Amino acid sequence: MTEQNNDGIKLTPEQAKARRARNIALGLCIAGLCVLFFAVTIVRLGGAVLQRPM
């Protein structure tokens, strides 16, 4: 690696705060989608979908 690359990208406090907020929002959206898709699977296919022969 060159010395130039070692310096990397330095985020300003504002950029770091905005990135953290975006990451949290994305995480919450993905978690919410998981809950919704789980709920709709149970509703559409019934609870028995979890009891499958091994």
Next chain:
Amino acid sequence: MSLVSGEQIDGGLRISSASPRDYFALLKPRVMSLVVLTALAGMMIEPVKVHPVVGFISLLAIAVGAGASGALNMWYDADIDAVMSRTSTRPIPSGRIQPGEALGFGLVLSAFSVATLGLVSNWLAAGLLAFTIFFYAVIYTMWLKRWTPQNIVIGGAAGALPPVVACAAVTGSVSLASLVLFAIIFIWTPPHFWALAIAKAGEYGRAGVPMMPNAKGEKRTRLEMLIYTILLAPLGVVPALLGQASIAYGVIAALSGLFMLRLAIKVWRAADAEAADRDCKKLFGYSILYLFLLFGVIVIENTIVTVLRVMG
């Protein structure tokens, strides 16, 4: 030496300072709230009942689809938004979000919302949602808006479709009642939007958008607003006449329709530009209340009926 200079990385890339709120603003949340209400009314106006989870996810997909078309609109119209006071603080013209980011956001949400609606409810509803997004983003935004003063008349179909999409999501077909709700929003759009356009005619003119007031004149616009409101007032009562809403709804729709007609007559008869401007602002504000009232009553009375039925 750092790769970053201010917010700009060598090679044109940029570190984003956009907050989640900026992305939410791309979805036009105020328009989305109206879409949620009208779609909910479209869902409830038919006697068919779906599981609440399926209904909720369908409604969410329709709302996100509407928001996605808003993001695509803001991506394409960033040049117009930048020169108008009402829209210059939007995320793209203010520089908080890059146009490409808004385009990607809009396209991903469009695909996600259509696929989710198709998988959760049915593909007729998903197809109608895809058509709504296409109509708003391509037919209205890219074509009609900069081409004809009838832009918001024809483009209003996109804003009027959510109840039809919602009805299709719960019934699997398009019913007469949902088409009546479509017609109410479609006929409501011109007097609602032109009231704002008269107040902002100069800005639309400078932005090169041929809105009715700056393309055909204020007098002609005020006359057409009156004609559309004359059609709208009785149309608002039709759900009650068809038996899809109660007599109470019919009375509220008739009275609030007459009040809107009164405001439209005041706008039409305004003595000078200043009076017309003032009356247009009143009509614009009231028109939003009118639509919320009509669809709100449909939602509330159907909720009461459902609760009473569940309680036995």
